[in-house]
Amino acid sequence: MSLHTTLWINGETYALDADPRTTLLDAIRDHFNLTGSKKGCDHGQCGACTMIVNGRRINSCLTLACMHDGDEITTIEGLGQPGAMSALQEAFVRHDGFQCGYCTPGQVCSATAMLEEVSQGWPSHVSEDLEGPAPLSEAEISERMSGNLCRCSAYPGIVNAIRDAAEGGTT
Amino acid sequence: MTAHLKLDKPQSDRLGDMAQGVIGRETPRREGPLKVTGRAPYAAEVGDGTEAVGVFARATIAKGKVTKIGLDAVRALPGVCAVITDERLLRNPAQGTANTAPVQGGRDVAYFGQPIALVVAETYEQARHAAHGLEIAYDAAEDAAVTPEDAEPESLESKQIDIGDLDTAMSHAAHSMDATYTTPSQNSAAMEPHASIAVWKGDELTLHGSYQMLKFNRNELADSLGVDPEKVQIKSPYVGGGFGSKLGIAPEAVGAALAAKELGRAVRVVLTRPQVFEATMRRSETRQRVRLAADADGKLTGIGHSAWVSNLVGEAFSEPVAQATHFTYGGANRSYRHLIHRVNRTCAGSMRAPGEAVGMLALENAMDELAHAAGVDPVELRLKNIPDRHPEDDKPYSSRRFADCLTEGARAFGWHKRNPTPGQTRDGEWLIGLGMASAARGNILSESHARVTLHSDGTATVETDMTDIGTGTYTILGQITAEMLGLPLDRVNVALGDTAFPPASGSGGSWGAGSSGSAVFVACQNIRAALAEKLGMEEDQLTLTEGSVIRNNTREPLSAVLDDDLTVEGHIEPGDTSEEVQQAAFGAHFAEVAVSAVTGETRVRRMLGCFAAGRILNEQTARSQCHGGMIFGIGAALTEELVHDPRDGHIVNHNLAEYHVPVNLDIPQLEVMFLEERDAHANPLQSKGIGELGISGAGAAVTNAIFNATGVRVRDYPATLDKVLPGLPDI
Ligand code: FES
Numbered sequence: 078m079s080l081h082t083t084l085w086i087n088g089e090t091y092a093l094d095a096d097p098r099t100t101l102l103d104a105i106r107d108h109f110n111l112t113g114s115k116k117g118c119d120h121g122q123c124g125a126c127t128m129i130v131n132g133r134r135i136n137s138c139l140t141l142a143c144m145h146d147g148d149e150i151t152t153i154e155g156l157g158q159p160g161a162m163s164a165l166q167e168a169f170v171r172h173d174g175f176q177c178g179y180c181t182p183g184q185v186c187s188a189t190a191m192l193e194e195v196s197q198g199w200p201s202h203v204s205e206d207l208e209g210p211a212p213l214s215e216a217e218i219s220e221r222m223s224g225n226l227c228r229c230s231a232y233p234g235i236v237n238a239i240r241d242a243a244e245g246g247t248t
Numbered sequence: 249m250t251a252h253l254k255l256d257k258p259q260s261d262r263l264g265d266m267a268q269g270v271i272g273r274e275t276p277r278r279e280g281p282l283k284v285t286g287r288a289p290y291a292a293e294v295g296d297g298t299e300a301v302g303v304f305a306r307a308t309i310a311k312g313k314v315t316k317i318g319l320d321a322v323r324a325l326p327g328v329c330a331v332i333t334d335e336r337l338l339r340n341p342a343q344g345t346a347n348t349a350p351v352q353g354g355r356d357v358a359y360f361g362q363p364i365a366l367v368v369a370e371t372y373e374q375a376r377h378a379a380h381g382l383e384i385a386y387d388a389a390e391d392a393a394v395t396p397e398d399a400e401p402e403s404l405e406s407k408q409i410d411i412g413d414l415d416t417a418m419s420h421a422a423h424s425m426d427a428t429y430t431t432p433s434q435n436s437a438a439m440e441p442h443a444s445i446a447v448w449k450g451d452e453l454t455l456h457g458s459y460q461m462l463k464f465n466r467n468e469l470a471d472s473l474g475v476d477p478e479k480v481q482i483k484s485p486y487v488g489g490g491f492g493s494k495l496g497i498a499p500e501a502v503g504a505a506l507a508a509k510e511l512g513r514a515v516r517v518v519l520t521r522p523q524v525f526e527a528t529m530r531r532s533e534t535r536q537r538v539r540l541a542a543d544a545d546g547k548l549t550g551i552g553h554s555a556w557v558s559n560l561v562g563e564a565f566s567e568p569v570a571q572a573t574h575f576t577y578g579g580a581n582r583s584y585r586h587l588i589h590r591v592n593r594t595c596a597g598s599m600r601a602p603g604e605a606v607g608m609l610a611l612e613n614a615m616d617e618l619a620h621a622a623g624v625d626p627v628e629l630r631l632k633n634i635p636d637r638h639p640e641d642d643k644p645y646s647s648r649r650f651a652d653c654l655t656e657g658a659r660a661f662g663w664h665k666r667n668p669t670p671g672q673t674r675d676g677e678w679l680i681g682l683g684m685a686s687a688a689r690g691n692i693l694s695e696s697h698a699r700v701t702l703h704s705d706g707t708a709t710v711e712t713d714m715t716d717i718g719t720g721t722y723t724i725l726g727q728i729t730a731e732m733l734g735l736p737l738d739r740v741n742v743a744l745g746d747t748a749f750p751p752a753s754g755s756g757g758s759w760g761a762g763s764s765g766s767a768v769f770v771a772c773q774n775i776r777a778a779l780a781e782k783l784g785m786e787e788d789q790l791t792l793t794e795g796s797v798i799r800n801n802t803r804e805p806l807s808a809v810l811d812d813d814l815t816v817e818g819h820i821e822p823g824d825t826s827e828e829v830q831q832a833a834f835g836a837h838f839a840e841v842a843v844s845a846v847t848g849e850t851r852v853r854r855m856l857g858c859f860a861a862g863r864i865l866n867e868q869t870a871r872s873q874c875h876g877g878m879i880f881g882i883g884a885a886l887t888e889e890l891v892h893d894p895r896d897g898h899i900v901n902h903n904l905a906e907y908h909v910p911v912n913l914d915i916p917q918l919e920v921m922f923l924e925e926r927d928a929h930a931n932p933l934q935s936k937g938i939g940e941l942g943i944s945g946a947g948a949a950v951t952n953a954i955f956n957a958t959g960v961r962v963r964d965y966p967a968t969l970d971k972v973l974p975g976l977p978d979i
């Protein structure tokens with residue numbers, strides 16, 4: 078059995094005819110050969126598969142592709158290219174916010190959406206105040222990025238990269 | 249042209265003579281833009297989507313025989329194209345540097361989780377469904393040993409060592425320590441699961457895999473399949489982390505190759521996360537007895553380190569727990585025991601710093617306990633006990649700025665502010681403490697080849713089957729070449745991870761950078777010599793910088809003096825310097841923790857590591873390696889524990905939600921200091937390994953800080969809340 082789904086990925090239309098059990102992650106990796114999104118666990122436990130769906134970051138391994146008909150999806154491929162990186166991507170390179178690179182697309186997608194959440198004033202578990210703007214402290218970045226595991230343990234570089242990009246700096 | 253160097257003599261600092269200034273410098277990873285944009289292809293991603301997909305079904309008993317596999321029912325399921333139950337399937341991965349097949353045969357079950365059959369289908373969804381439904385019948389053995397206590401330990405003769413008389417030293421000691429520590433099974437948990445795509449062309453196999461040591465992996469794969477290694481090519485240009493778990497060929501590679509052969513088409517096999525936990529490698533649990541005898545001043549008169557570890561029947565590897573104890577501290581009377589329980593649990597193998605990672609947890613806790621008992625500052629105690637020569641074989645050390653790491657690290661951290669009496673510092677709900685530990689990791693040179701070509705257009709290419717598993721190989725091999733040949737870094741192209749290239753040491757044992765880098769160095773040195781000869785000058789008079797040759801005070805572009813490409817294959821081999829001196833990298837860790845007086849939860853507030861590891865080839869990637877090691881250490885200290893079910897040994901928490909690797913919020917900004925050092929005995933780069941130094945002792949600094957914060961001494965790792973809470977002072 079196969080289901081038809083139309084996905085908007087990085088501004089382009091993709092038509093999917095696939096087994097209804099196909100996750101959004103597997104659809105994009107296996108059917109459309111956009112392999113920038115990674116599969117670290119397939120259980121929603123590592124964040125390597127993070128994509129931005131209708132403006133929110135999600136673990137794409139935890140949702141079925143057929144549930145996303147008409148949804149707008151941004152994957153790592155949509156955020157930048159080697160010759161034209163986003164400010165966050167450049168900051169990850171500058172601050173060595175990765176080693177093996179396998180968690181990295183998820184980190185970058187997650188951080189991109191996370192900065193948007195902060196700019197909208199969403200609080201986190203470590204926020205002092207649940208209302209009003211959330212200052213981007215080191216603890217705020219770390220807490221908000223704790224759904225993205227990095228076994229190479231590039232956490233210090235990840236935090237520095239995000240802060241640097243958020244401040245628009247090039248340090 | 250080939251060039252060979254056997255390291256029989258200490259080497260001069262030739263890199264230091266160069267004019268380029270590229271080596272050592274903080275240099276961002278060269279493949280970084282590919283990785284951060286999702287364009288670096290990992291093993292499972294190189295296919296075109298037409299491959300068949302394999303999923304393993306695994307054993308659900310600890311020991312016994314498979315009597316029947318329900319093949320027919322599964323073959324009838326939609327999309328299923330094959331069920332592989334070949335006798336060549338691997339029981340478990342090969343150990344690091346094994347170079348031959350590991351134990352094979354799908355019918356004899358040795359542990360819960362062992363791969364039994366590979367179900368191959370058109371799609372992942374179909375293969376997964378069919379593998380779940382595969383019925384396997386067993387004849388279960390009655391005598392499975394699912395905990396170490398179930399099996400009488402074997403002793404390894406070469407590792408039972410007595411020097412002097414430790415018992416007498418203990419009974420005469422002014423201060424002594426005799427305690428038992430335990431560490432649980434752990435998993436490397438690299439973020440990329442083991443993955444292979446196998447493609448046959450006639451009798452030639454190409455395997456796109458995720459492996460650390462390709463020249464060994466190629467032989468292991470060929471031996472497993474019963475084919476000629478010449479017919480096997482492995483490609484691993486990008487590896488999503490290894491930490492030991494991808495040292496040896498693993499079940500998915502052999503499964504993919506067998507299935508691809510049977511079906512006559514490409515097959516992709518990716519282990520699920522639970523299978524990575526169950527069917528690759530764990531670090532053995534350990535039980536360790538440490539004895540320390542000291543005189544009234546705290547100078548050691550004796551040291552004992554006995555270890556009980558486990559592994560499957562037929563595995564030569566056993567966690568070398570006391571590895572660093574032999575050479576770190578003095579003390580005339582010494583005793584070691586090493587015992588191995590043969591258990592029916594997931595195979596035990598190398599995980600980041602086998603030996604030191606767990607051995608130093610116990611030794612450095614014991615040193616802290618001794619310091620406390622003797623009323624000596626923990627840094628002082630270590631300084632007093634640094635031996636002049638190797639305490640067991642009397643060899644001199646190569647370079648060793650161990651004492652400087654202790655004193656300079658202590659100064660930078662503000663160690664003097666520590667109150668030696670535990671439980672005295674409070675910050676609201678939190679009890680604050682400082683702790684420290686030493687780091688030590690033996691240094692190894694491993695045979696390696698690399699081909700370097702200086703092209704006539706003034707660019708260069710490096711080719712070797714060396715891997716970059718996040719270690720920075722692409723960048724440092726480029727830096728070494730750029731430095732030696734006087735090229736801007738962007739004119740050096742580095743190609744790695746393909747057995748079609750000259751065979752390198754591989755990544756493991758912290759020897760990758762020093763070994764593969766030295767092969768590149770040797771090649772470059774010979775290219776320089778050839779160039780000098782061509783120009784009619786001595787090599788040591790040759791100045792190459794920014795793509796130019798400088799002679800007679802004039803500067804000419806390299807492309808103007810080269811009419812042909814110059815290609816040299818460099819070959820480095822260990823020699824007498826590996827035997828004549830004790831080579832090791834050293835360091836010191838300092839940690840500040842806060843322990844909740846209410847819950848017993850520990851948070852690391854800050855941590856500093858001070859290291860001396862010879863020449864640092866790239867300060868940025870080296871620092872990241874140290875961060876990685878230190879964070880593994882924090883995980884070992886506080887959260888990481890594979891839990892085995894006492895009934896059948898299976899790993900209960902075989903996923904990333906329940907096997908707790910540190911997350912971002914668990915880690916504060918870490919400080920890493922490198923002391924200037926060169927090691928002429930190590931290799932011509934004068935560098936020493938750094939990938940595993942950071943984990944050595946790191947966890948002990950954390951648990952020693954917990955003791956200073958609370959007075960609670962946790963000897964059973966990890967120091968989870970339940971172990972700390974009962975000993976806390978009243979709120
Ligand atoms: S792969 Fe989706 S969270 Fe791990």
Ligand code: FES
Nearest residue numbers: 176178227228229
């Ligand atoms: S960079 Fe390797 S897991 Fe994050």
